[in-house]
Amino acid sequence: MLELVLGLMALGITTFGYVLVQLANSSDIPPDLWLILAGVIGLFVLAHLAVRKFAPEADPTLLPLVAFLTGFGFMLISRLDRDLARVQAVWALVGVLAFVVTLAVVKRIRTLERYRYTFLLLGVLALILPLFPGVGEEINGARLWVRFGPLNFQPGEAAKVLLVIFFAAYLVDKRELLKEGTRRIGRMSLPDPKYLGPLLLAWGASVLIMVRQKDLGSSLLFFAVFTAMLYITTERVSYLLVGLVLFLGGATIAYHLFTHVQERVSTWHNPWPVAQNEGFQLVQSLFAFGSGGFAGSGLGLGNPTTIPNVATDFVFSAVGEELGLIGGVAIIVAVMLMCGSGYRIAVQSERPFSKLFAAGLTTIIGLQTFVIIGGVTRVIPLTGVTLPFVSYGGSSLVANFIIIALLIRISNDNATSTAVAANLEPTGARSDAAPPVRRR
Amino acid sequence: MNRGIRKVGGAVTVLLLVLVAQLTYLQIIHADKLDNDPRNLRSVLRDINRARGDIVSTDGEVLARSVASTDGSQFDYQREYPLGGLTAQVVGYQSFVIGNMGIERSYNSALAGRAAELRSLGDVLRGKETTGTVVLALRTAVQRAAADALGDQRGSVVVLDVKTGGIVAMYSNPTYDPQPLAGHNTQAVNDYFTALSNDPAKPNLARAYQEIYPPGSTFKIVTSAVAFDTGTATPQTVYPTTNSLDLPLTTNVLKNFGGATCGGTVFESFVASCNTTFAKVGLDLGDKFPPGLERFGVEGEAPPLDVYPGAVRNTGLEGADFQTDAPQFAFAGIGQGTVATSPLAMAMVAASVANGGVMLEPRAATEIRDQDGAVVQRFGPSPWKTAMTPATAQALNAMMRTVVERGTGTRAQIAGVAVAGKTGTAQNSTGNPHAWFVGFAPAEAPQYAVAVIVENGGTSSGDNATGGVVAAPIGARMLQAALTP
Numbered sequence: 052m053l054e055l056v057l058g059l060m061a062l063g064i065t066t067f068g069y070v071l072v073q074l075a076n077s078s079d080i081p082p083d084l085w086l087i088l089a090g091v092i093g094l095f096v097l098a099h100l101a102v103r104k105f106a107p108e109a110d111p112t113l114l115p116l117v118a119f120l121t122g123f124g125f126m127l128i129s130r131l132d133r134d135l136a137r138v139q140a141v142w143a144l145v146g147v148l149a150f151v152v153t154l155a156v157v158k159r160i161r162t163l164e165r166y167r168y169t170f171l172l173l174g175v176l177a178l179i180l181p182l183f184p185g186v187g188e189e190i191n192g193a194r195l196w197v198r199f200g201p202l203n204f205q206p207g208e209a210a211k212v213l214l215v216i217f218f219a220a221y222l223v224d225k226r227e228l229l230k231e232g233t234r235r236i237g238r239m240s241l242p243d244p245k246y247l248g249p250l251l252l253a254w255g256a257s258v259l260i261m262v263r264q265k266d267l268g269s270s271l272l273f274f275a276v277f278t279a280m281l282y283i284t285t286e287r288v289s290y291l292l293v294g295l296v297l298f299l300g301g302a303t304i305a306y307h308l309f310t311h312v313q314e315r316v317s318t319w320h321n322p323w324p325v326a327q328n329e330g331f332q333l334v335q336s337l338f339a340f341g342s343g344g345f346a347g348s349g350l351g352l353g354n355p356t357t358i359p360n361v362a363t364d365f366v367f368s369a370v371g372e373e374l375g376l377i378g379g380v381a382i383i384v385a386v387m388l389m390c391g392s393g394y395r396i397a398v399q400s401e402r403p404f405s406k407l408f409a410a411g412l413t414t415i416i417g418l419q420t421f422v423i424i425g426g427v428t429r430v431i432p433l434t435g436v437t438l439p440f441v442s443y444g445g446s447s448l449v450a451n452f453i454i455i456a457l458l459i460r461i462s463n464d465n466a467t468s469t470a471v472a473a474n475l476e477p478t479g480a481r482s483d484a485a486p487p488v489r490r491r
Numbered sequence: 492m493n494r495g496i497r498k499v500g501g502a503v504t505v506l507l508l509v510l511v512a513q514l515t516y517l518q519i520i521h522a523d524k525l526d527n528d529p530r531n532l533r534s535v536l537r538d539i540n541r542a543r544g545d546i547v548s549t550d551g552e553v554l555a556r557s558v559a560s561t562d563g564s565q566f567d568y569q570r571e572y573p574l575g576g577l578t579a580q581v582v583g584y585q586s587f588v589i590g591n592m593g594i595e596r597s598y599n600s601a602l603a604g605r606a607a608e609l610r611s612l613g614d615v616l617r618g619k620e621t622t623g624t625v626v627l628a629l630r631t632a633v634q635r636a637a638a639d640a641l642g643d644q645r646g647s648v649v650v651l652d653v654k655t656g657g658i659v660a661m662y663s664n665p666t667y668d669p670q671p672l673a674g675h676n677t678q679a680v681n682d683y684f685t686a687l688s689n690d691p692a693k694p695n696l697a698r699a700y701q702e703i704y705p706p707g708s709t710f711k712i713v714t715s716a717v718a719f720d721t722g723t724a725t726p727q728t729v730y731p732t733t734n735s736l737d738l739p740l741t742t743n744v745l746k747n748f749g750g751a752t753c754g755g756t757v758f759e760s761f762v763a764s765c766n767t768t769f770a771k772v773g774l775d776l777g778d779k780f781p782p783g784l785e786r787f788g789v790e791g792e793a794p795p796l797d798v799y800p801g802a803v804r805n806t807g808l809e810g811a812d813f814q815t816d817a818p819q820f821a822f823a824g825i826g827q828g829t830v831a832t833s834p835l836a837m838a839m840v841a842a843s844v845a846n847g848g849v850m851l852e853p854r855a856a857t858e859i860r861d862q863d864g865a866v867v868q869r870f871g872p873s874p875w876k877t878a879m880t881p882a883t884a885q886a887l888n889a890m891m892r893t894v895v896e897r898g899t900g901t902r903a904q905i906a907g908v909a910v911a912g913k914t915g916t917a918q919n920s921t922g923n924p925h926a927w928f929v930g931f932a933p934a935e936a937p938q939y940a941v942a943v944i945v946e947n948g949g950t951s952s953g954d955n956a957t958g959g960v961v962a963a964p965i966g967a968r969m970l971q972a973a974l975t976p
Contacts, residue, residue, distance in 0.1 A: 279502075283495035326530055334530070340517040341525020342533040354533050372533075376518040380511055387507050394500035398493050410496045417503035421510065428513045 054102065057115035058095050065122030066091065071350040072130040090140065091122055094147045102459060105154040108466030109459040110396060116389045117440060117455050121146075121448070123382065124441035127369055130351055131362045135443050142445035146452035153456035160461050164404045167220035174213030177206035178256070207269050208450035211276075211415055212457070218277055219408040222284040226403070230285045254297045265311060268422050268434030274298060275418050280411045319432035332359050336427045339372035340379075347375030362443040364435045368427050382441065383424070390417040396462045399469075409461045412454045529590055538603040539587045540567055544622035546582055546594055546602070549657075549857065552631045554582045555595065564675040570595075572673070574631065576666035577638055580697035581629060581658070581798055581855055584669035588680040594855060596799035598625045601859045601868075623867065624860040628657030636972035637662040640965040644949030645692070646926075647699040648965065649838040650973050653937045655872045656842070656851030659973055661835070663698035700802040703831035704944060707917025708764045708899075708958065709927045710826025712840055712887060715761060716879040717783030718772050719886060726758040726886050730768040738770075739817040745770050745825075748916065749954075761890045762898035764914065766825045773824020777813040780820055784808060784830075787840055787878050788850065794836055795852045795875060802853075805832040827918055838942035840878070841929040844891065845911070845937030848884040850876040892934045895963075900928065903963040905971050909934035912966060914958030916948075923947040928962035932970040939973040941966050 066088055073084075095118045102109055121143060129136035157163065163170070180197050181187035187197060197206050222229070254274060278294035305312045314329050322330035322337070335358040343353065355361050355369035362369075370378045393413025400406045416439050423442075426433035437447040517525065526534060546555040553573055560569040570585045572578070583593015591599055599605075601623035637648035637660045647663035671683040687695045696702060718724040732754030735744040745766060747753055753765035760768035773780060784790045790807035809829050811819045822828025832840075835853060843850035852875045859868040879887070891911035894900040899914040912930025919925055926948045931940040943965045948956025955961070 279499045283492050283499055286492070286495045337517060338525050338528060338531035338533060340514065341522045341528075342531060344518050344522045344526070348537075354536055357532060371514065371518060376514055379514050379518070383507050383510055383514075387504060390500065390503055390507075394496055397496045403492060406492050406496065410492075410499060414499060414503060417507065421503070421506040424510045425506075425513075428510065428517060430509060430513050 054111035054114050055096075055099055057112065058099060058118045059092070061115050061119035062091055062095055062122050065119065065126045068123070068126040068350055069129065072126060074351070091118075091125070094143060098147050098150055101151040101154050105151075105158075106459050106463030109463040110392050112392050113389065113455055113459055113462070116385050116392070117452070119385055120382070120389075120440035123370075124366065124438075124443075126350075127366055127441065128362050128443050130373075131356060131366075131369060132443075135362050138445070139443055139448070142448050145445065146448045149449045150452040150456045153453050154460060157457065157460055160405050160408065160457070160464055161402065163216050163408070164220045164223075167217050170213045170220075171217040174210045174217060175256075177210035177213060178259075180206045204446040205444075206446070207266065208446040211269075211272070212412070212450055212453055214273070215276065215280075215411040215415065216408065218280050219404055219411055222280055223403045223407055226284045229281070229290075230287065251297075254301060265309075266435070267305075267312065267315065267432075268419075268426075268436035271434060272415065272418055272422060272436060274301075276411055276414050279414045279418075280407055283407060283410050315432045315434070319429060322429070332365065333427070333429060333433055335359075336365055336368040337429060339368040340428065343372040343375045345376050347371070347373045347378055349373060360435075363437060364423065364433075364442070365427050366442045367424050367438050370441075371428075382438075383420070386417065386420045386439070389413075392462075393417075393458055396458055396465065399465045400461055401465070401468060405461045405464060409458055412458055416451070416454065532587065535587045535590065538599065539585065540565075541603070542568065542622050543570065543585070544602045544604070544624045544862075546598075546625045546627065548578075548627050548629045548631045548634075549659075550630050550632065554578045554627065554629070554631075555585075560675065562675055566675050569675070570673040572669050575668045575670060576694075577631075577634055577662070578629065579666050579669040580663060580699065581627065581661050582669070583799065584672045586672045586680060587675075588677050589672065589684050591799070593798050594625060594627065597797050598623075598856060598859070601625055621862060624862075624864075625856050626858045626860060627855050628652060628655070628659055628857045629661070629855065630659050630973070632975075633660040633969065633972045634662055636660070636968060638664065640943075640968045641945070642950075644945050644961075645698075645947070646943070646945040646949065647702075647834040648969055649699050649835050649942045650969050651838050651842045651853060651940045653842050653845040653931060653940050655857075656854050657857055658853055658855045659939060660969065661699045661855070663696075663834075665692050665694040667694040697798075698834065698944075700796055700798065700833050700835040701800075703803055703805055703833050703836075704925050704946075705828075705830060705917040705919050706826040706832045706837055707915030707925065707927055708766075708769075708826060709837055709840075709913045709915035709929045709942075710830060710832070711761055711764065711769045711824075712844060712891070712913055712929070713784065713787050713789065713826075714769050714772055714776075714824045715757060715890070716787075716844075716883050716887060717780060718757070718776060719883040720879050721776065721779045721783065723775050723779065724757050724772055726756060726761075726890065728757050730754050730757065730760060730765075730771055733767050736767040736770050736821065738821055739774065740815075741818055743818065745821055758890055758893070761913075762893045764894075764899045769824040770821035771824070773820045773822070774817060776824070777817075777820065780813075780823060781808045781811070784823075786876055787843070788836060788876055789830065789832060794833075794839060796835070796855070797870075798855050802835055803833055805836045806830065826915060834942045834944050837927070837929045837944075838940055841912075841931050841942060842940035843876075843878040844884050844887045845931035845940050846884075847881045848877060848879040849874050850878045888934060888937075891930060895930065899957075899959040900930070900963045900966075902959060903928060903930055903967040903970075905932065905967050905974075908932050908970070908974065910967065910970060911937075912963065914963055916957040916959075919947075921947060923952065923956050926951075926956060926961035927958045928966035930966050930970065932974060939970055941969045941973075943969065 128139050281290050318330045322333045326334040339355055350373050353372040355372045358365045358368055390413050397406050397409035419436050419439055423436050423438050425431040437444045439451045543557045545553050547553050556571050557568045558571055560566050583595040585591050585595045604622040633650055641664045650660040652659055667687055674680050734752040735746045737744055747766045753763050754768055784807035788794050789805045793804035794802045796802040808823055819828050823830045839850055852873045854870050858866050861867050888911055891913055895903045895910045895912045900912045903910050903912045910932045911934040915927030917925040926945040929942045931937045943962040945961045949961050951961050
């Protein structure tokens with residue numbers, strides 16, 4: 052019930068915004084308002100009912116936050132480009148269906164753990180698929196796309212989820228080894244080289260993605276998420292240090308090898324001298340934020356379309372311009388709340404795999420948000436990834452819906468096992484160091 | 492693992508908070524700078540698509556207004572400039588293609604209704620559009636007189652209100668029609684702008700405040716004032732009667748205009764515009780000269796001017812050292828050498844004599860009115876520098892009056908009004924000497940000051956191409972126009 056009420060409130064906000072967008076351009080209430088309203092409420096209710104049916108004990112905050120961000124994104128896209136909005140509406144439907152199917156099919160999260168190598172295979176396949184001639188397509192200098200007939204999508208988005216499943220299962224398997232296998236050098240304790248294999252593998256994969264697909268953002272994201280998961284498993288800072296060294300090494304090599312990396316870095320360092328060419332997007336984005344100020348120009352009243360790719364990579368700049376600091380912070384807070392729920396689910400979970408998996412999925416959403424918003428606000432060099440749920444982009448939207456479905460599934464598992472545990476062992480103090488107890 | 496999850500969660504939260512901090516920086520702390528960056532078209536686009544206040548002259552003529560756009564473009568309004576080139580170099584233009592200029596730029600926030608003074612809380616809450624009307628000190632009758640007086644000759648005229656610093660007329664020829672620059676077709680605007688910029692006559696150069704020229708003998712006002720105020724000379728100090736002056740450190744000599752022999756008191760040398768006397772005064776001043784120039788705004792900062800892009804900086808002795816650059820001090824004494832001033836700056840010099848030594852900030856706008864005609868902001872007289880003591884101003888007033896009574900400036904006389912003035916015929920590198928006249932009237936109770944320059948003596952030539960012959964009559968015409976209510 053809480054979920055339904057929160058979700059409808061979130062949709063109320065975005066529908067109101069949708070009306071404002073229309074009113075900014077004409078004095079009429081949009082004729083398709085009822086259709087849109089019915090559509091978004093219908094989709095949300097569908098997702099809500101799926102949760103009620105398949106995961107009734109799940110955390111009630113995730114879905115309303117998703118509804119808020121997705122609705123917000125749809126409202127913005129419809130303001131920026133009507134045609135893209137129509138496509139995005141279809142993708143939202145596909146996303147919700149994927150959400151429902153995921154909840155229905157993945158009855159228990161440990162089923163996933165069992166098929167770890169299948170997921171690894173699928174994940175790697177998804178990563179390299181765009182490289183095959185015939186199916187792969189290069190858009191905006193990055194080879195991320197696969198085209199099947201009229202559909203094109205980014206399999207990298209699916210690979211994110213698939214590889215996190217594998218990482219979680221693999222790391223849980225090897226965690227005793229990884230925790231113990233250290234070698235002391237002075238006061239530092241470093242991982243034994245023979246246990247660095249997985250880290251090096253992940254690093255190699257990220258570098259490969261970067262080199263072959265020129266996709267800096269995803270590469271950074273993969274590596275950071277993997278390092279975070281490795282750290283959660285071992286709780287050893289030394290892995291973070293090794294990860295950092297590897298990252299800096301890879302970044303340095305990439306910087307020297309690729310002109311587009313150098314360009315991104317120098318544009319980030321000082322975009323003003325190249326404001327009319329390489330730095331155009333970033334400078335326009337900064338202008339959008341500056342002109343937006345505290346409260347923004349108002350929906351439909353700014354000029355966010357002066358920024359190229361505003362509906363995808365730069366959607367947050369449009370938020371900054373038209374809804375100001377208030378709107379931008381609202382989005383960031385929504386993501387923070389979502390991450391908070393995700394990590395809470397991870398902490399509450401008893402099975403190490405679920406724990407690590409939930410933490411990994413949540414870290415993807417949090418870091419991806421940081422990478423893209425940090426890029427458009429000049430905190431870090433710009434790399435093209437989507438803003439979860441908000442940016443235009445079907446593959447990303449569907450993948451993120453699946454992430455939330457999986458988090459909701461884990462949350463429901465937690466609740467039901469706690470309920471069972473409460474019945475069986477009332478004092479049930481549990482520690483994650485204890486070997487996993489198999490429960491019905 | 493929970494400890495690890497909490498730490499990673501904490502790290503992600505910190506990263507997201509870094510974003511909030513950066514957003515705060517971009518949207519609050521740094522916001523004005525980003526919003527007003529000339530490369531940020533947003534404010535220009537925003538302004539061009541809404542009503543904009545008028546720019547009007549003191550005598551009530553509309554110099555700029557917005558009307559409904561009929562060109563079928565995406566824009567709702569079209570800016571119009573009814574007087575075209577006559578006021579272009581003051582009023583400027585509003586262009587979303589090349590950016591705004593002139594009053595259109597310096598008073599943009601008032602015209603667009605964004606100035607805080609124009610917006611009451613009630614207006615903001617009701618979403619009421621408020622635009623400001625900018626009233627200029629300009630009088631179109633005087634401005635027209637300036638255009639008529641210059642005719643086809645290249646040059647500038649500046650008329651200042653002595654008591655307020657208000658710019659009553661500021662015109663330079665050639666000028667340009669600003670209307671095409673306010674157009675909505677990017678290509679057409681760019682083509683027109685390129686043509687203007689490539690025109691060798693430089694019609695879009697606002698010569699009156701954007702160009703500097705050697706001021707020649709009109710600068711003897713400054714030399715005299717500095718000499719009197721530093722005790723270097725008095726009006727009665729006697730200088731040798733000669734036809735040339737030996738310059739120190741060189742074998743060069745400085746000759747009088749036309750090789751004439753002159754000299755005597757500073758007073759009589761001023762009336763006859765005797766070069767040798769004032770070159771010698773420049774040498775006598777020595778290192779006291781540069782600080783005196785700064786008191787007149789000739790060295791140091793450019794004069795403040797509320798017409799974008801502002802007044803050009805004048806040049807004086809520019810760090811010259813008397814020990815090594817003495818000849819430059821002699822040339823500076825007669826307004827030659829490294830000294831170069833804008834016509835506006837020379838009008839300010841004349842106005843400061845007329846105003847008892849106080850140099851006011853020149854001001855194009857006098858007030859801003861809201862849509863109901865109520866004055867929301869008034870720009871009062873604002874002193875910029877104290878150029879000289881009242882006693883020195885008094886002495887120069889008498890000297891300048893005598894110039895027009897019986898000296899080089901007799902052609903600046905107006906029947907029934909005592910005019911004070913100084914002529915100049917300035918050597919330069921572009922051809923014939925520039926003809927100058929600066930002055931004010933009425934001499935006993937000054938109201939208006941004027942500066943006139945006719946580049947290269949205009950259509951006159953030979954002995955007639957002097958300040959006294961070419962520029963002084965224009966000065967008289969301007970003062971008469973200004974004094975005619």
